[in-house]
Amino acid sequence: MSGHEPAIMPPGNYYLTGNEALAEGAIAAGCRFYAGYPITPSSEIMERMAARLDEIDGGVFMQMEDEIASICAVIGAVWAGARGMTATSGPGFSLMQEAIGYAAITETPLVIADIQRAGPGTGQATKVGGGDLMQAKWGSHGDYTPIAMCPWSVQEMYDLTIRAFNLAETWRVPVFVMGEEAVGHLKEGLTVDAPPAVINHREEKGATPFGHELPDGVPPMPAFGEGEKLLITGSTHDHRGFRKTDDPAVQAQLTGRINDKIMNHRDEIVDTEAHAVDDADIVVVACGFTARSVLYAIETLRTEGLKVGLLRLKTIWPFPDDIIRTVCGSGRKILVPEMNRGQMAGEVMKYAGGDVIPLNRTDGRIIHPHLIMETIRGIA
Amino acid sequence: MARDLNRYLRPGVSTTPFCPGCGHGILMNIILRAIDELRLNLDDMLFVSGIGCAAWIPSPNFNADTLHTLHGRAIAFATGAKAFNPQLKTMVISGDGDLASIGGNHLIHAARRDTDLTVICANNMIYGMTGGQAAPTTPAGAISATTGGGNPWAPFDLCRLVIGAGAGYAARFAVTQPLELKEAIKEVLGFTGFGFIEVLSPCPTQYGRRNDYGAVTDMLEDLRRRCVTADEMKRLTGTERKDRILTGVLHDERNERNEMETARA
Numbered sequence: 001m002s003g004h005e006p007a008i009m010p011p012g013n014y015y016l017t018g019n020e021a022l023a024e025g026a027i028a029a030g031c032r033f034y035a036g037y038p039i040t041p042s043s044e045i046m047e048r049m050a051a052r053l054d055e056i057d058g059g060v061f062m063q064m065e066d067e068i069a070s071i072c073a074v075i076g077a078v079w080a081g082a083r084g085m086t087a088t089s090g091p092g093f094s095l096m097q098e099a100i101g102y103a104a105i106t107e108t109p110l111v112i113a114d115i116q117r118a119g120p121g122t123g124q125a126t127k128v129g130g131g132d133l134m135q136a137k138w139g140s141h142g143d144y145t146p147i148a149m150c151p152w153s154v155q156e157m158y159d160l161t162i163r164a165f166n167l168a169e170t171w172r173v174p175v176f177v178m179g180e181e182a183v184g185h186l187k188e189g190l191t192v193d194a195p196p197a198v199i200n201h202r203e204e205k206g207a208t209p210f211g212h213e214l215p216d217g218v219p220p221m222p223a224f225g226e227g228e229k230l231l232i233t234g235s236t237h238d239h240r241g242f243r244k245t246d247d248p249a250v251q252a253q254l255t256g257r258i259n260d261k262i263m264n265h266r267d268e269i270v271d272t273e274a275h276a277v278d279d280a281d282i283v284v285v286a287c288g289f290t291a292r293s294v295l296y297a298i299e300t301l302r303t304e305g306l307k308v309g310l311l312r313l314k315t316i317w318p319f320p321d322d323i324i325r326t327v328c329g330s331g332r333k334i335l336v337p338e339m340n341r342g343q344m345a346g347e348v349m350k351y352a353g354g355d356v357i358p359l360n361r362t363d364g365r366i367i368h369p370h371l372i373m374e375t376i377r378g379i380a
Numbered sequence: 381m382a383r384d385l386n387r388y389l390r391p392g393v394s395t396t397p398f399c400p401g402c403g404h405g406i407l408m409n410i411i412l413r414a415i416d417e418l419r420l421n422l423d424d425m426l427f428v429s430g431i432g433c434a435a436w437i438p439s440p441n442f443n444a445d446t447l448h449t450l451h452g453r454a455i456a457f458a459t460g461a462k463a464f465n466p467q468l469k470t471m472v473i474s475g476d477g478d479l480a481s482i483g484g485n486h487l488i489h490a491a492r493r494d495t496d497l498t499v500i501c502a503n504n505m506i507y508g509m510t511g512g513q514a515a516p517t518t519p520a521g522a523i524s525a526t527t528g529g530g531n532p533w534a535p536f537d538l539c540r541l542v543i544g545a546g547a548g549y550a551a552r553f554a555v556t557q558p559l560e561l562k563e564a565i566k567e568v569l570g571f572t573g574f575g576f577i578e579v580l581s582p583c584p585t586q587y588g589r590r591n592d593y594g595a596v597t598d599m600l601e602d603l604r605r606r607c608v609t610a611d612e613m614k615r616l617t618g619t620e621r622k623d624r625i626l627t628g629v630l631h632d633e634r635n636e637r638n639e640m641e642t643a644r645a
Contacts, residue, residue, distance in 0.1 A: 032464075033460070035460055060463050060464050062459065062463055064456065064459070064489075065486065065489040068453065068456065069453070069456035069459070069489070072449065072453040072456035072457045072460065073457065073459050073460030073463070075449075075457060075460065076428070076456070076457035076458060076459065076461035076462075076464075077460035077461060077463060078460075079447065079461060080426075080461040080462075080464040080465040080468060081464065081465060082464040084464075098450055099450060099453070223465075224426050224447075224461060224468055225423075225426070225445065225465055225467060225468050227423045228445070229390065229422075229423070229443055229444055229445060229446075230445045231390070231439065231440050231446055231448075232446065232447045232448065233439060233440075234448065241440070242392070242440055243439075243440065243448075
């Protein structure tokens with residue numbers, strides 16, 4: 001075990017599944033509270049967190065009675081001073097949506113891993129899907145702006161989970177790690193470096209926890225038991241936390257701030273990766289596991305002389321509008337392959353100048369490179 | 381609110397949010413009186429509530445950490461906070477619809493786990509805030525906004541429910557039994573584990589008006605007449621018992637009390 005932080009896996013090379021790596025990333029990011037409910041294909045996260053938090057001083061694991069209780073317990077624990085998370089898959093993610101809105105309006109930092117499976121409904125529980133992307137953005141009622149990560153490898157299940165916690169703390173917002181079954185159950189190499197930088201939310205004795213004085217729009221956050229006499233409500237509230245359920249100015253100010261604090265800083269949040277896009281006639285926009293197939297496909301097609309590139313979204317929310325505008329300009333063809341009926345493609349169409357061509361697969365199987373190559377050859 | 385308890389109220393709070401005749405103000409008073417008599421420091425306490433009239437008893441009124449949560453989920457939020465920081469003396473205060481209908485699953489699981497929470501369920505037998513719809517605690521035959529012909533279903537016995545789920549302590553009192561209720565709250569605050577107190581609290585606005593109670597005092601008088609102890613229950617005839625509500629510390633594993641058995645004896 002490392003000398004700095006005995007809880008974290010020491011630097012080295014490991015061979016893990018994505019779900020295991022995600023759990024280890026959470027531990028490395030300082031997560032010390034996990035509440036969850038079993039659901040395929042995310043359960044290995046819960047099992048690993050149960051074992052790991054049991055070994056760690058101050059670590060608390062709770063198996064709750066359902067997914068609703070799970071996320072509510074996480075929110076309670078976070079206000080009691082924890083870094084907390086839960087993990088689930090489609091049906092559980094649906095059950096959590098009301099509490100996600102609560103976390104958004106109370107500005108509670110937390111991480112939710114949604115290991116996506118084929119839906120809707122119970123769908124194909126053990127098969128891959130990518131149909132929760134829009135739910136991550138719009139799943140709870142009302143206006144809020146969450147952050148969502150799209151890992152494509154075991155390494156990123158670790159790295160992006162660490163980043164998810166840091167973003168949650170920086171912006172006091174729920175952050176999703178939108179893994180897919182294929183990456184959750186994928187087993188491959190993971191390199192762990194020195195303990196990561198861990199960012200904490202701002203603390204300031206006596207400050208109002210829902211204030212708006214700071215330029216970045218993120219108020220300091222105290223915890224229960226510190227004598228701050230916290231007043232927390234999911235109703236519209238003023239900077240002190242008092243319910244203001246008939247004051248239009250407070251409603252406008254609160255909904256404005258909790259959205260603006262993310263949208264005004266999306267340059268600091270958005271993360272994309274471009275492969276061979278500079279001279280590309282065709283740009284493939286992809287995220288998650290699908291981007292692996294795309295990378296193989298474009299590398300193969302480049303050897304055939306086709307000018308194709310990949311723009312990979314490591315974060316999907318807030319959506320990288322400016323980058324899409326820049327990379328997907330007119331004159332280019334934009335292919336958007338995804339394991340849903342065109343959720344990301346619709347977003348790309350909003351900002352791309354070029355023709356957007358969706359490629360959708362919803363049969364519970366990954367999109368293979370040959371399908372992407374075939375499609376690109378067809379449109380080239 | 382009794383003036384000597386004002387120091388437990390959050391600065392800026394000046395009026396109660398409750399309708400005239402609502403029992404929740406009495407309950408608020410009794411909870412703070414119990415805390416005062418135990419000399420507990422509000423800074424060490426966390427009050428968690430759901431959605432509904434009773435959820436406004438602690439939030440924003442109590443000058444402590446207060447967490448006003450989602451409808452039905454108060455116990456789940458409280459479970460997480462308490463698990464991460466066991467030093468927080470955590471009390472859940474919410475209504476019957478909140479805790480026993482939409483939140484019923486969390487209630488029985490907290491009882492099963494013996495989670496260290498004081499759960500006070502203000503039972504007015506109706507959905508008050510939303511306009512008087514039937515609750516799972518509405519008596520059979522009672523008129524509500526959704527049971528104009530009389531409620532066709534039997535209500536939960538909340539104490540039996542939590543005892544069945546494994547609660548080590550369950551008590552039921554009406555706000556017309558303030559001293560006994562206060563002692564029960566003090567008792568639960570004094571031990572570690574799950575303690576459930578059902579508090580019958582009249583809702584004249586939504587329940588009384590629809591069910592032939594001419595005045596607030598009629599509802600209070602009715603509770604005074606119908607709420608009996610186990611010993612009193614034993615002395616009643618079968619017909620009389622049907623109309624009565626068994627009150628008291630109904631189940632207390634620590635002290636091997638079981639008033640439900642006594643009442644039946």
